[in-house]
Amino acid sequence: MAKRPNSPQWVDNAVFYEVYPQSFYDTNGDGIGDLPGIIEKLDYIKSLHVNAIWLNPCFVSPMRDAGYDIADFYKVDPRYGTNQDMKKLFKEAHKRGIHVILDLVVGHTSIDHPWFKESAQQKENKFSNWYIWTKGIWSCFNDNKWNSRLIHGYGSRDGSFLPNFFWSQPALNFGFATQDAPWQLPVDHPACLAVREEMKKIMRFWLDMGADGFRVDMAGSIIRNDPDHKEKIRFWQEVRGMINKDYPEAFLVSEWSSPDIALKAGFHADFLHWFPEHNDLFRLEGWKKSEWPQNKGKHSYFRKEGKGDITRFLGVVSAAMKKVDGHGYMSIPIDNHDMPRLNMDRDEIDLEIAHAFLLTMPGIPFLYYGDEIGMRQLEGDYLPIKEGCYPPRNGSRTPMQWTKGKNFGFSKCKPNQTYLPMDPDPNAPNVNEQEKRPDSLLNRIRKLVELHANEKGLAAYAEFIPIYAEKNKYPLIFMRVNDERKILVIINPSKKAYNVSIKLPHEIGDVEILNEIGKISIHQTFGSKDAQVKVSGCSYCICSI
């Protein structure tokens, strides 16, 4: 039986909604979404039955990476509003039972951050060692390990700096677990300790204001030369100690994609998405124009063609699950602001089936804004590459579609002034239209989220038992089980019907259908654990048995 890890109770059946602030709702007509816009839409967010929001970075930034390049960790960027607006967002969200976690960009800043500007000075100062610099610009030119990763010739300092992501995101210096060059500082160097303390101070600042935790960006990127992750784990455990002591209701989720390490380090959950088999679910065909050559001829599992294979993905997940059981959670999102959206040539039924999967898998589901109405992955030359959103990121970050008509109700600005272009199809999905249609994707996803939020058998920690998950075959059948409930999930994204024999861990009791589409029947031979499952094309069923 799966063990409930030590994490805040509100997380047990939580569903998060990821809000990309610049693309959500604009209240001042500048074409960019803002915090007052999110506050105005809180009732809508509440109506989705989610109980938490993950807000992408909205701090002062030159926006070379859409805010993941921070220039002041303590201040909301004016384009989004003020710190007072943030405080109000926390308060209004809490009134509605919604928690808000912020994005903590821990591993780097922008080159425009005053700390970096100081650090790049020739003259030694307090911040000289807050970033990773070689001693002398020429010293690493013959070093294969580091040279290709260093930025040479920036500013007046005679040294090269190490970026963490784009060139304009210099890595903060958390130190090197072992040093193989004199410019590499040990983790207990006073400057590295000062960086650690500053990060904790930043966390305290927002938690004290009302934040409910953090999604930690590139959480594994701190501390170099640390192959067994010992020093990283030590730092994050220190952070978790602070959270346990002073903010026991706060939640920490890492972007690490190594749940066994991240949970050992003290995160309550880790996103598991940067692994190739994740693409097997939704993305093997790539998106139309920019098809990934390595995926040629392969098929996603969640496609009507029914040619996919679920076993590679489940192999990775099951292996990870064995390691994390009882220590925390994994979150396997369908998509997010870094990936193409789920809707690449999929219809409402396909999208609903994918969400039935998202909302019944173990761990904590994160729903990406706009997916609840089936916003499309956009592509084409008309999409600018803005603020580092190289494709497919530009096509998945376009503004939310609220109503039909001008800018889909996102902003009152001129049509060509929205943050990114709106979907050019005037009939693209929008919230208003789907509110009116009882069986719209929006309303069907609401039901699925509501089920997840209230069903103990779907709690993040409920055990996951694969029942029918065969190579190149459909449907996928699994159970979610805890002390109180036994949930059976049958998912058939293929348009073909199937009839399969399964063996259950126990006899079926009363079957209660909790949600379904299509036709599914289960026949169990009296007194045995064998059953026959018949599914129609494009169907799913979630039932308690």
Ligand code: BGC
């Ligand atoms: C974020 C990206 C960002 C990068 C650098 C990622 O993991 O999700 O959007 O560009 O970190 O901060």
